[in-house]
Amino acid sequence: MTYILGIDIGTGSTKAVAVNYSGKAIHTEQVAYPTLTPQPGYSEQAPELIWQAFLKCILRTISFMQQPPQGIALSSAMHSFIPVNETGEPLMNMITWADNRSAAIAERIKNSPQGELLYKQTGTPVHAMSPLCKIIWMREHNETLYNAVSKYISIKEYIWFRLFGVYEIDHSIASATGLFDIESLTWNTTALSLCGISEDKLSIPVSTNFQRAALSESIVQQTGLPTNTPFFIGASDGCCANVGSFAVDDGIAALTIGTSGAIRVANTTPTFNFGAMTFNYRLDENTFISGGPINNGGVALKWYMLNFLKKDLTSSVDYEEVIQGIDMIKAGSEGLIFLPYILGERAPLWNSETCGVFFGITARHTQAHFTRAVLEGISLALYNISQCLEESGLAIHQVNVSGGFVHSERWLQLLADIFGKPIGLLSSDDASAIGAAYIALKKLESLADYSSLKPASVRIFTPNPANHAVYKESIFPVYRNLTSTLLLNMSILSEMQATTLL
Numbered sequence: 001m002t003y004i005l006g007i008d009i010g011t012g013s014t015k016a017v018a019v020n021y022s023g024k025a026i027h028t029e030q031v032a033y034p035t036l037t038p039q040p041g042y043s044e045q046a047p048e049l050i051w052q053a054f055l056k057c058i059l060r061t062i063s064f065m066q067q068p069p070q071g072i073a074l075s076s077a078m079h080s081f082i083p084v085n086e087t088g089e090p091l092m093n094m095i096t097w098a099d100n101r102s103a104a105i106a107e108r109i110k111n112s113p114q115g116e117l118l119y120k121q122t123g124t125p126v127h128a129m130s131p132l133c134k135i136i137w138m139r140e141h142n143e144t145l146y147n148a149v150s151k152y153i154s155i156k157e158y159i160w161f162r163l164f165g166v167y168e169i170d171h172s173i174a175s176a177t178g179l180f181d182i183e184s185l186t187w188n189t190t191a192l193s194l195c196g197i198s199e200d201k202l203s204i205p206v207s208t209n210f211q212r213a214a215l216s217e218s219i220v221q222q223t224g225l226p227t228n229t230p231f232f233i234g235a236s237d238g239c240c241a242n243v244g245s246f247a248v249d250d251g252i253a254a255l256t257i258g259t260s261g262a263i264r265v266a267n268t269t270p271t272f273n274f275g276a277m278t279f280n281y282r283l284d285e286n287t288f289i290s291g292g293p294i295n296n297g298g299v300a301l302k303w304y305m306l307n308f309l310k311k312d313l314t315s316s317v318d319y320e321e322v323i324q325g326i327d328m329i330k331a332g333s334e335g336l337i338f339l340p341y342i343l344g345e346r347a348p349l350w351n352s353e354t355c356g357v358f359f360g361i362t363a364r365h366t367q368a369h370f371t372r373a374v375l376e377g378i379s380l381a382l383y384n385i386s387q388c389l390e391e392s393g394l395a396i397h398q399v400n401v402s403g404g405f406v407h408s409e410r411w412l413q414l415l416a417d418i419f420g421k422p423i424g425l426l427s428s429d430d431a432s433a434i435g436a437a438y439i440a441l442k443k444l445e446s447l448a449d450y451s452s453l454k455p456a457s458v459r460i461f462t463p464n465p466a467n468h469a470v471y472k473e474s475i476f477p478v479y480r481n482l483t484s485t486l487l488l489n490m491s492i493l494s495e496m497q498a499t500t501l502l
Contacts, residue, residue, distance in 0.1 A: 005069035006072075006432075007073070008436065011096060012035070014030070017437065029064075031056045039101075042099055043097075044094060044096065045093060046094070047093070051162060058224070068225050071229065071444060072229060073234045073439055074156055074232065074436055075236065077237050078097060078281075079131060079177070080095070081154070082154065082155065083149040084158070098343070101134075102134050102136065109136075110350075119274055121183075122178050122180055123182040124175070124178040125350060130178035131152060152202060163215065164212050165216075170208045170236075171235075172208050172235035174187075185282070206233060210233045212231050213229060213230045214227065214228065232439060232443065235436070238281065238293075239281055241254050241402050241432045241435055243438050243439060245424075247265070250266075252396075253398070258403045261296075261297030262294065263386050267290055268286065269288060270290065271288075273389075278347060290394060292385035292388065294378075295343040295346050297403070304374045319408060323410050325371060329372045331467035332471065333372045336361060336369050336370065337357075337373060337482065340374070340378050341357075354483075354487065357482070358370070376475070379418045380418060380476060386399075398421055399423050401423055416461040422463070424461075426455055426458050438453055
């Protein structure tokens with residue numbers, strides 16, 4: 001069967017989805033790898049393990065399909081950071097988006113006269129996740145390593161270099177570095193000056209539908225691919241998820257919950273909100289993806305399940321078994337509110353010192369209340385971002401979803417009730433990998449747009465008006481106000497923990 005292979009290089013694993021020329025996912029492979037935390041606040045991964053996972057996904061797909069793909073397209077997590085030497089070898093482990101070692105630097109830049117200008121020029125929130133802040137951290141804390149760096153690259157660039165021996169970066173990944181001008185599609189001179197580097201330390205920016213072929217004999221032997229297999233560089237996981245969720249039209253948002261989470265809306269122009277620092281990344285030359293990420297998606301639920309219920313969740317069946325009890329609990333968990341900031345928070349708070357909170361506990365609250373409150377807290381964090389986007393002028397009429405949580409109908413209905421908007425489920429497969437495959441299909445088949453790939457039917461979860469009223473009028477105002485009120489005390493606790501007083 002003829003197919004395109006979309007590969008998403010994610011934080012916890014690499015996923016490959018075989019997609020036929022009608023746009024249907026027909027087979028999936030996934031290979032996981034660990035995240036290392038050598039110090040508190042650090043988050044690192046071994047690039048070689050990710051490369052091996054990438055190869056395994058290709059090999060296993062070809063073995064299952066019994067033929068190679070007609071093309072391969074890439075998606076990857078944003079903000080990854082790998083300094084390499086002249087031969088392309090990493091000088092340290094890859095630093096992931098979740099790493100907070102440069103938090104103080106991000107705060108310094110954000111509060112400087114250049115902070116808002118950088119945000120508007122690069123589209124990237126000024127935060128420790130960005131390569132901008134990571135480079136400055138390296139210059140200030142490891143000058144020897146800083147001086148030895150030949151290139152600063154992401155995990156996708158690392159894989160692209162190993163495939164073709166050239167340093168190229170798609171406009172989408174580049175627009176999430178804090179180093180790239182999202183209007184001119186060139187490296188931003190203000191950001192480069194802050195880092196003390198020149199353009200030759202970075203890759204050459206190319207379009208998200210850019211392609212290469214001519215694989216070396218070594219790669220052919222390692223993958224089983226024909227030499228002339230076209231590789232499409234693709235986009236970031238967030239932008240690809242919008243494509244894979246058919247959320248590239250006006251008023252259609254894409255919402256993803258995996259380890260973390262995000263909500264994003266496509267637009268022809270950027271939508272800025274410096275207070276909430278919603279991002280504006282590039283999907284292509286004509287499309288911006290505006291939105292915001294949260295740190296605490298599925299990871300917050302997994303933390304709760306493991307530490308409170310002693311359940312190590314490994315499959316969607318495990319999650320659903322625990323979640324099913326929430327049906328007995330009213331919307332709003334009878335006043336029990338969960339702030340899910342166990343790993344700090346990104347949008348719209350951008351504060352690494354936030355912490356999780358259960359608020360409103362009374363004697364009537366049971367385990368099922370707590371479970372529902374956790375799901376509501378994660379969902380309200382995403383709703384909070386959607387409110388910031390709509391307050392900035394973006395309209396949202398429907399929310400299309402993707403990520404591991406889509407297997408839970410209860411969670412999808414809860415989301416519909418919180419957002420007060422239809423929730424659309426198009427596929428339970430990885431939307432980022434599928435979106436990457438769609439980018440390749442659009443180029444190969446000369447499609448005018450992605451609509452011809454859309455499935456004939458979409459499952460819609462319709463909001464319950466009474467439940468939405470509870471969330472909008474009662475729970476969410478308290479949620480938002482509670483977050484604001486507790487920020488100072490969260491900061492004090494964080495400082496106490498950092499100095500080992502607790």
